Amino acid sequence: MLRSLLLVFFALDGLAQGISLSEYAGRREALRKTLTDGVVVMWAAQPPPDIYDRNGVFQEQYFFYLTGWKEPNAALLLCGACPAGSREVLFLPKRNARKEIFEGPQVAPGDRDAVAKTGFATVLPFEKLEGTIARALESAGDLYTLFDGHETTLAKIAPLREVKDVKMALNRMRMKKSDAEIALLQNAVDASVAAHLESWTVTKPGLYEYEVSAVMQQVYYSKGCERNAYPPTVGSGPNSVILHYSANKRRMDAGDVMVLDVAAECSMYAADITRTIPVDGTWTERQKQIYQMVLGAQQAVIDAAKPGMLLSEMTKIARDYFDKQGNGPNGKPWGSYLTHGVSHHIGLDVHDPFDPAMPLPEGAVITVEPGLYLPEENLGVRIEDMIVLTKDGSRLMTSALPREPDEIERRMKH
Incomplete structure (x- = not known):
């Protein structure tokens, strides 16, 4: 049984069913246009420390709304004013062969089909998140995230920037269903x-x-x-x-x-x-x-x-x-x-x-x-x-x- 229990909550290819990758891309573009001079950073759900947590693991809803991505331990960066190629970045954990014995195969940065599977033109290792945020802020003003605890993480990465809550912009988008x-x-x-x-x-x-x-x-x-x-x-x-x-x-x-x-x-x-x-x-x-x-x-x-x-x-x-x-x-x-x-x-x-x-x-x-x-x-x-x-x-x-x-x-x- 072990950690394979978690697989009931995440599709093996990481993708949701029923909504096209282009629709998720359209949502990200709409948010970038709303926050034209902003950088948005969001984190996916993380598995609980107790593998038998009866609540299971389900994707963070706002992250899912923008990506359709169901695998854990990911992050997202959106930048309205950044150069093409760095306006939308998905960060995924590197491949861990031993972990996949217990949890099954997962998409990793560098996979030949990572772009096709995620819908992101740029997929980077999670370890590059902090440096990518710093570079994005060179061409942006405001810094946004969900105020779910990660705002303190961003405050440490960019101590001279005010961190703003992105929820209301997303709430307005979520009111109208496709x-x-x-x-x-x-x-x-x-x-x-x-x-x-x-x-x-x-x-x-x-x-x-x-x-x-x-x-x-x-x-x-x-x-x-x-x-x-x-x-x-x-x-x-x-x-x-x-x-x-x-x-x-x-x-x-x-x-x-x-x-x-x-x-x-x-x-x-x-x-x-x-x-x-x-x-x-x-x-x-x-x-x-x-x-x-x-x-x-x-x-x-x-x-x-x-x-x-x-x-x-x-x-x-x-x-x-x-x-x-x-x-x-x-x-x-x-x-x-x-x-x-x-x-x-x-x-x-x-x-x-x-x-x-x-x-x-x-x-x-x-x-x-x-x-x-x-x-x-x-x-x-x-x-x-x-x-x-x-x-x-x-x-x-x-x-x-x-x-x-x-x-x-x-x-x-x-």
Whole structure:
């Protein structure tokens, strides 16, 4: 077993699937043009010191966004004002024959196919990073990196330069998804929808929450997905009102609802889907009342969503819808039982970074997830779907998973 365990997280040729090298090159060029007088230095993920780290090794997301490179221990330099041939440089570790016995072959600088495999015209040994940074700064002003600890490294290399955070420039780029990204997100959605549908066929009183979680994960792992997009939430009865419940240990009872907030990450792109279902396959009148209210709020947001809006507007639309339904328990407006935001961006991260002041662009992929939570009734309902913003509105990416309460009942009984 040994260090070969790490290979499940890195493709042997280092490349991601589904996005062309030219698209990654286009992103790098766009960043260089945004930071015209800047030098950007970024580091890839590093394997953990403990080879049995159960979290595994996955590529740093911003590095991956610009390169598509999945192997660890790499670095990237971008320079807007440098001479041709040194504007984009990928740094890779030298070949280590003994290491490859345990981890398999990896691309190394000097390989005849390194340029073709990486999409970088210049691939250098990692040891040349520091000297290349120094030369790049001779023709550049600002120095950028991710503020993830590496800013201290750069401060030592270039002590007379201010180090700036490159994240916001990249966050703005990541808000608009390309056609290739949307296709990968749809693949993650389809695998996650299949998992939800399978869970409806097995859920019944007497099962434990973790049994349903296991069934769902098996479905999307069998479809080639690498991991959960986030810790699965399978919360029944009193656990349905706990937003990030992940213990998944309770035995389900007849009369419970169960919140299933479970989705996959496939080819580095995440899905995020939630359904609430009746454990015994039949809604009570009260459960259905709350469910239909949440569904109405969700549809109000979906109907309103379009490019040019701010993400924060989505929560206001849902809360206003709830408040128009009158008051809930204890005379409080129904909107007060919505205890979280209704939308977030999704992509390489389940909560993809963004600029909150920037209007939503066409091609943004966001969730719509209103909910109502009544702890005194052990009743929580959340419905979460993913939409992609189109020219004039939005398209529901999760349409294959029913949302109507009667259809959920029907599917659970067949």
